[in-house]
Amino acid sequence: MRNSFLVILVTALLICSLGVLSIYSSTYQKEGKLWQTIFERQVLWIILGLTLFLIVSSISYRRLWDWTHFLYIFNLFFLFLVFILGAIRLGAQRWLRIGWFNFQPSELAKIIMVVFLARYFSRKSTDSIQLSSGKFGIFRGLILPSFFTALPVALIVEQPDLGSGMIVFILFIAMLYLTRVRLRYIVLLVSVVSLFLPFMWHFLRDYQKDRLLVFLNPNIDPLGAGYTIVQSKIAIGSGWLFGKGWLSGTQSQLHFLPESHTDFIFATFSEEWGFLGSFALLSLYYILIRQGFLIAQRTQDSFGQLLAYGVTLVLAIQITVNIAMNLGLAPVVGVPLPLMSYGGSSILVTFIALGILVNIDKTRAVF
Amino acid sequence: MIRIRIVIWAVTSVFIFLILGLLNLEVIHGRMYKDLGNRNCVRLVAQNGSRGAILDREDNIIAGNKLSYDLMVLPQDASQREKIILDASRILGKSVKDLKNAYKVNFVSSSIPVVLARNIDIKDAISLAELKVDLPAIIVQPNPLRYYPNGKLASHVLGYVSEIDRWRLTKLEDYGYKTKDIVGFGGVEEKYDYYLRQEEGGVSFEVNHQGKFIRTLGFKPPLNGKNIRLSLNIKIQKIVEDSLSDKPGAVVIMDPYTGEIFAMASSPAFNPAVFAEKSNNEIAGIFSDSRSLLVNRAISSSYPAGSVFKVIVGSAALESKKINQNTSFNCQGSTRIGNREFKCWSTHGIQNLAGALAYSCDVFFYRTGLLIGPQSIHDYALKFGLSKTTSFELPYEEAGFIPSPLWRKINKFRNWFDGDTANLSIGQGDVLVTPLQITRMMAVFANGGYLVSPYVVKAIDGRDVSLYQEKSEKLVIDRETVDYVRDGLRRVVSDPKGTGSVLSDLPVSVAGKTSTAQAPPGQPHAWFAGFFPYKNPRFVICVLLEHGGPGYVSCLVARQIIQEMVNQGLV
Numbered sequence: 001m002r003n004s005f006l007v008i009l010v011t012a013l014l015i016c017s018l019g020v021l022s023i024y025s026s027t028y029q030k031e032g033k034l035w036q037t038i039f040e041r042q043v044l045w046i047i048l049g050l051t052l053f054l055i056v057s058s059i060s061y062r063r064l065w066d067w068t069h070f071l072y073i074f075n076l077f078f079l080f081l082v083f084i085l086g087a088i089r090l091g092a093q094r095w096l097r098i099g100w101f102n103f104q105p106s107e108l109a110k111i112i113m114v115v116f117l118a119r120y121f122s123r124k125s126t127d128s129i130q131l132s133s134g135k136f137g138i139f140r141g142l143i144l145p146s147f148f149t150a151l152p153v154a155l156i157v158e159q160p161d162l163g164s165g166m167i168v169f170i171l172f173i174a175m176l177y178l179t180r181v182r183l184r185y186i187v188l189l190v191s192v193v194s195l196f197l198p199f200m201w202h203f204l205r206d207y208q209k210d211r212l213l214v215f216l217n218p219n220i221d222p223l224g225a226g227y228t229i230v231q232s233k234i235a236i237g238s239g240w241l242f243g244k245g246w247l248s249g250t251q252s253q254l255h256f257l258p259e260s261h262t263d264f265i266f267a268t269f270s271e272e273w274g275f276l277g278s279f280a281l282l283s284l285y286y287i288l289i290r291q292g293f294l295i296a297q298r299t300q301d302s303f304g305q306l307l308a309y310g311v312t313l314v315l316a317i318q319i320t321v322n323i324a325m326n327l328g329l330a331p332v333v334g335v336p337l338p339l340m341s342y343g344g345s346s347i348l349v350t351f352i353a354l355g356i357l358v359n360i361d362k363t364r365a366v367f
Numbered sequence: 368m369i370r371i372r373i374v375i376w377a378v379t380s381v382f383i384f385l386i387l388g389l390l391n392l393e394v395i396h397g398r399m400y401k402d403l404g405n406r407n408c409v410r411l412v413a414q415n416g417s418r419g420a421i422l423d424r425e426d427n428i429i430a431g432n433k434l435s436y437d438l439m440v441l442p443q444d445a446s447q448r449e450k451i452i453l454d455a456s457r458i459l460g461k462s463v464k465d466l467k468n469a470y471k472v473n474f475v476s477s478s479i480p481v482v483l484a485r486n487i488d489i490k491d492a493i494s495l496a497e498l499k500v501d502l503p504a505i506i507v508q509p510n511p512l513r514y515y516p517n518g519k520l521a522s523h524v525l526g527y528v529s530e531i532d533r534w535r536l537t538k539l540e541d542y543g544y545k546t547k548d549i550v551g552f553g554g555v556e557e558k559y560d561y562y563l564r565q566e567e568g569g570v571s572f573e574v575n576h577q578g579k580f581i582r583t584l585g586f587k588p589p590l591n592g593k594n595i596r597l598s599l600n601i602k603i604q605k606i607v608e609d610s611l612s613d614k615p616g617a618v619v620i621m622d623p624y625t626g627e628i629f630a631m632a633s634s635p636a637f638n639p640a641v642f643a644e645k646s647n648n649e650i651a652g653i654f655s656d657s658r659s660l661l662v663n664r665a666i667s668s669s670y671p672a673g674s675v676f677k678v679i680v681g682s683a684a685l686e687s688k689k690i691n692q693n694t695s696f697n698c699q700g701s702t703r704i705g706n707r708e709f710k711c712w713s714t715h716g717i718q719n720l721a722g723a724l725a726y727s728c729d730v731f732f733y734r735t736g737l738l739i740g741p742q743s744i745h746d747y748a749l750k751f752g753l754s755k756t757t758s759f760e761l762p763y764e765e766a767g768f769i770p771s772p773l774w775r776k777i778n779k780f781r782n783w784f785d786g787d788t789a790n791l792s793i794g795q796g797d798v799l800v801t802p803l804q805i806t807r808m809m810a811v812f813a814n815g816g817y818l819v820s821p822y823v824v825k826a827i828d829g830r831d832v833s834l835y836q837e838k839s840e841k842l843v844i845d846r847e848t849v850d851y852v853r854d855g856l857r858r859v860v861s862d863p864k865g866t867g868s869v870l871s872d873l874p875v876s877v878a879g880k881t882s883t884a885q886a887p888p889g890q891p892h893a894w895f896a897g898f899f900p901y902k903n904p905r906f907v908i909c910v911l912l913e914h915g916g917p918g919y920v921s922c923l924v925a926r927q928i929i930q931e932m933v934n935q936g937l938v
Contacts, residue, residue, distance in 0.1 A: 237397055237399065240394070250404055250405075251404055251407065275394055282382060293378075296371075309371070328392075
């Protein structure tokens with residue numbers, strides 16, 4: 001459907017340009033050539049992303065069905081590679097240097113897991129057009145997919161990238177739910193994980209523990225771990241209804257807000273554009289998500305449908321987790337805001353995801 | 368499919384939840400966060416103007432200002448703070464613990480610099496200021512500080528300056544006073560604080576997360592306080608204070624016609640610089656001294672008047688025609704009133720009023736007092752300005768007290784007896800007066816019948832305010848009476864047997880009255896109140912020595928003062 005293509009493209013570009021404006025605003029005062037040109041690099045990423053979007057949207061998503069296993073192994077391989085060759089930045093080993101580009105495999109892992117799970121659950125039995133996932137027993141319905149999911153999740157969490165790990169896990173549960181796997185399996189999974197949560201506490205890094213603790217009470221350490229959350233809330237709160245105006249946000253301009261061009265770009269944006277601007281931005285995101293769900297609902301093919309739901313959910317989860325984190329409603333985990341945050345991996349992967357969505361709609365229309 | 372709907376609804380409600388969160392943060396709590404944001408990046412550094420100087424009548428500085436340096440630190444950066452405290456302790460030679468303590472005590476809020484040390488040496492200030500290159504959170508702030516070139520001189524007239532207390536703050540908050548403001552306590556500093564007070568200025572500037580200066584947002588230049596010129600003459604004041612040395616007492620020297628105070632000393636005095644420099648040990652010493660250093664004995668404490676009161680009784684008797692200039696009584700060393708024997712301090716024989724004043728004969732005044740009655744004495748005392756404040760400018764003036772039969776009945780449920788009248792007639796009993804009241808009373812005889820209003824502030828900010836001072840008031844009293852009493856006062860000094868004859872060999876002619884006011888259990892208070900030169904009086908003087916002994920002692924002090932004034936060509 002041409003219509004969805006246009007809506008998604010225009011919305012995505014609008015969000016991207018707001019992102020570039022905010023990146024410019026939060027970095028133009030910083031010293032160093034790198035900072036001065038960072039918004040140009042973002043523009044470059046967006047152009048690359050658009051190209052990928054156009055390419056992906058013209059490749060039938062059914063190819064993904066064929067490539068699923070290859071993609072999954074490819075994904076695990078990259079995640080392993082991160083451990084061996086990964087560049088360490090900000091205390092985490094998440095990036096692979098490919099030429100001049102620092103690639104973050106955990107970003108790509110989200111999409112690949114969607115493809116993998118979509119294929120896994122869209123198997124049909126030979127005697128029915130219904131999806132067989134509703135009849136899956138505990139092994140095929142829960143243990144096996146859990147294993148396949150746990151493998152990359154464990155690798156991601158170990159990087160450590162708790163945020164991406166969490167997102168894949170939430171996505172997994174959402175996909176389980178959407179594919180008519182028996183509700184009790186899902187309840188079982190969630191309760192088992194909840195039971196293990198206290199034990200997992202010991203496996204967390206100290207800074208992750210701190211972040212969780214300050215999420216519960218940011219004031220316990222206002223200059224340490226709680227600093228970011230406090231500054232982010234101040235930035236957003238001081239925006240008021242109309243904001244301080246572009247290039248006038250003191251929190252981000254004067255560097256009180258760390259990561260103001262990546263994970264906390266929403267706070268930067270909100271400080272300068274106020275409640276009205278933020279509301280508009282959230283609406284744009286909602287339009288995007290809504291389009292994704294509409295495409296999924298229009299799609300008859302179960303693989304395509306699950307894929308569309310999955311891709312939309314990945315975006316929705318990232319958006320909501322990131323904004324909630326900016327608002328101090330979720331713990332600080334390193335999740336970028338799709339299309340806004342500076343960063344090649346995130347931009348490219350998001351455009352790929354949007355490309356898949358558009359393609360699903362297009363392919364459906366062709367049939 | 369129901370599960371799909373649920374998922375879509377879940378996503379939608381999360382979005383709504385986020386929008387509500389935004390609304391809460393940006394709209395409902397927006398003002399709070401805006402303040403927090405400003406506090407983050409806006410720094411205020413106050414700049415103080417200097418408090419108005421207090422000058423004597425010839426524009427000599429009594430209380431001025433000098434520059435002192437305060438070490439302050441911006442509280443945001445904890446690691447810098449630690450380093451600054453370490454360096455400061457090395458340079459200033461103070462212990463790290465003291466400085467940390469000072470930080471805790473002086474911390475107000477995260478946007479206001481905290482004072483670590485006050486009044487640091489200029490050399491230390493420079494070496495600390497040099498650290499600013501590496502430690503931008505350090506601030507060395509020059510501050511005008513009260514400075515007293517003459518030390519303790521006129522300390523009671525001046526008062527002192529210190530941090531505002533809670534009581535004053537509640538009273539003065541509406542006039543723009545804030546916590547930690549420096550305000551005057553006592554004396555001119557308190558009374559005219561509003562004029563003396565400087566207006567605080569300051570710079571507000573924006574800083575980044577490292578506390579680095581970004582740009583200036585606003586600047587308000589500080590305003591200096593207004594200078595106040597007093598009527599004091601520091602030369603006379605100095606003579607007076609030297610003569611008093613450290614004996615507890617007070618001296619007032621006043622212009623008999625205008626009421627201008629040339630000198631007002633109370634001893635023992637305190638050094639007001641101690642308060643300005645906040646040297647806590649010495650301040651504690653001043654407060655704990657049993658001699659009440661801070662009390663201005665010239666106005667804030669009242670004493671039995673003793674024989675100086677006889678001047679009033681004599682005038683009252685003449686005015687009420689109960690006696691005339693020739694009325695004489697025979698003093699045989701004592702007289703019986705009721706069933707009690709009232710003693711005189713000597714045996715004076717037959718004498719009239721002038722003689723009785725000269726020799727300070729008690730018997731004469733017992734008799735005279737009984738003739739005119741206590742109510743009349745009381746009324747005349749009030750006429751001469753006793754038993755009420757002189758409406759002098761400085762705060763904490765005592766009214767003193769003159770008893771009357773009515774008061775006795777109402778307040779003590781006791782009757783008034785002739786013995787009480789006798790006591791009242793010689794200024795004893797319940798009579799309480801301040802040295803300033805006695806000075807003013809004495810001025811009536813110096814200037815020929817006018818009750819002046821004493822004042823000490825001549826000009827504020829160069830504008831003459833003596834015009835606004837209360838005018839002197841013509842007493843309803845016969846000129847003849849005044850002249851007669853005046854003559855008697857001269858005889859106190861000129862008569863070889865007069866109680867003040869010790870003053871007779873001075874180069875100026877002095878008139879006055881001595882007094883030995885009984886104040887058991889200690890020594891009597893020694894008074895001398897008089898004026899000089901006799902013909903054309905230019906000064907009224909009152910000397911009081913608290914438990915100083917007989918009036919003669921005060922005469923010696925007065926003599927020393929007048930002699931020195933003559934020597935310095937001030938008379």
